[in-house]
Amino acid sequence: MVEKLGFKSVSFAWLDVDEKELKGGKRAILRNISFSIGPREVFIIAGPSGSGKSTVLRLANRLLIPTGGTVFLDSLDTLELDVTQLRRRVGLVQQTPALFEGTVLDNIMFGPRLNRDETGAMSYEEEKRQVVECLGMAGLSGDFIERKTAELSEGEKQRVAIARVLANQPEVLLMDEPTASLDPSATLAIEKHVRHLTFEHGLSVLFVTHDVDQAKRIGDRGLLLVDGQKVDEGPLPKLFDSPSNDQTKAFVNGNL
């Protein structure tokens, strides 16, 4: 398989400080994780709360550095890439939309404007064209560009947050439970556009969810993470429809 993003034997430990003894020790969070995502794939990381899902995403764009193993982008060790470039190419969408006050356009153009400081500013018309395109990719109409972010619904905010990451023209999208606080119709709308991003725009998506049904709806393949270890991996929906692994069975039945 052609690899877009790869994890090879990746481990990660947080420094835990014992308040009483004022001593720090390492606590292993992820142990020996390997998997890779191909072009145009939606790869699911599923697992119960605290299993290390968000830690996997943070390692993918170097918000964290692995304590062991290597994260690859296009076969290159991500530690050897320029970190700003890496974070443009591997964009992160968080569970709660990170937007600032102001208009939708200002939020979406924030990254590209920083990027263009060297090359000169874009005209308003050029910016508008780019913002309308990014909004469309996230499932919102161009009518939103001058709306204030504070006045949007949660689902609209999350889509603006997605459009904002898309404005950096990423190749990989990391999505950390992006619909966990949304209602079912906003959730389905985002799922549909995530699929479009892979089919029509060639992105690869690493999608974290604790929701088995969501994983089955949008995942091509995925893995189950329990206590920082990969316990199962395979194509979806089969992985969760006919699990052979006991922990996967328990997860599907809500008993993990």
Ligand SMILES: Nc1ncnc2c1ncn2[C@@H]1O[C@H](COP(=O)(O)OP(=O)(O)O)[C@@H](O)[C@H]1O
């Ligand atoms: N900054 C931190 N310092 C120490 N431990 C942390 C930190 N962030 C997360 N953890 C711990 O790492 C483990 C995995 O967390 P996380 O990756 O957020 O899990 P998930 O996203 O699956 O809920 C949890 O036990 C959590 O308490």
Ligand SMILES: [Mg+2]
């Ligand atoms: Mg998390």
